[in-house]
Amino acid sequence: MTTKIAVTVQDVPTPAGDARVHWYLAPSARLVLALGHGAGGGVEARDLQALAAALPRQDVTVALVEQPWRVAGKRVAPAPTSLDEAWRALWPALTAPGLPVVAGGRSAGARVACRTGAELGAAGVLALSFPLHPPGKPEKSRADELTGAGLPTLVVQGGRDPFGRPEEFPPGARPVEVPYGDHGFAVPKKAETTQDEALAVITRAVEEWLRSF
Template sequence: MTTVREVATPQGTARLHTDRSRHPVATLVLGHGAGGGVDARDLEALARALPREGITVVRVEQPWRVAGKRIAPAPRLLDEAFVAAVDQLRIRTPLVLGGRSAGARSAARTAHHLGASGYLGLSFPLHPPGRPARSRVEELLGVHVPRLVVQGERDAMGLPEEFPEQVQLTIVPEADHGLKVPARAEVTQEEALLVVTEATLEFVVREVVGNPGSR
């Protein structure tokens, strides 16, 4: 069951959507993208699947989205609101910080400040569509805790082969930036989301919970 709590940030009211595990061993905090909210298919799939596996999932809804605006503010303001919202959580387990698209970038930039023990990037926007020269890889490489990127095979904002070798990558077959697969794909949408949840669970258990030296 999802509980929703409003919290104040310097950018306005944010919402924390929390799906708690009864016996948590880790907490996964996720930011959403610039073109959608906490109801994105991958974020919802993680919130449904992981609590029963011992991982509490918190989805942070940015103030611009709560206010009903259509356009996200500058990255600096996203980071400021994200940090303020996460700071109001009472987390007693290892923290895995992440998000999808713009939320993945914000989590990468703030992971050190928030004391994350692990990082999850969903559809990390390595560059704007069709502009690979404008790489954002330094944000990703600036994360110095165990990190996992889950990327669609057809993501126009970063194809799997464009990522450096040192980035741990899980590829979702035939998926686009929204991790949506075509109707005639060899995998169903449900199977594609299962790739996301299973890879995340394995990563958190192995690299974060099972590796206290990373904290």
């Protein structure tokens, strides 16, 4: 019989407005994985939901964090400084269970985790679909943001992500590749890898990496 995952929702005040934490609780948690969403979507993203469904059974509580702009129903994300400020303000809620916290997120959320993880005392950083550069503009690289995180870091990237394909990343930050995946880890229907298989690549890679914490 499959154990049902308990889910709770917590609103957390920040200078930018209330953030919202969706807690997917592990029965015997040893670690918290806190994940922010991207600039074009929320915590319903397929990769975030896949991790929230899988990891609590591996003794990892998953906290999916909605930034205040998303909670308020706005369509456009604010400047990175505002995202970082809100993340810093909600961090005490993430550490409240008294467990080590791995910070992470997808796309813009990954950038926030990279920029703030070390100062906040995160145990590591998980970068999903890290936007290495704007599409078609590899000269505008954000590699320094990723390599400068100063913490153990796992990058998981779609094989055809226009924001940075796996082979474009610097040697010290080479990602786990999700075959045929785009920036949202969607795979074409005719691809050799199915959507479920693509998501399994993500969950297996993260599960294995988190065993080291």
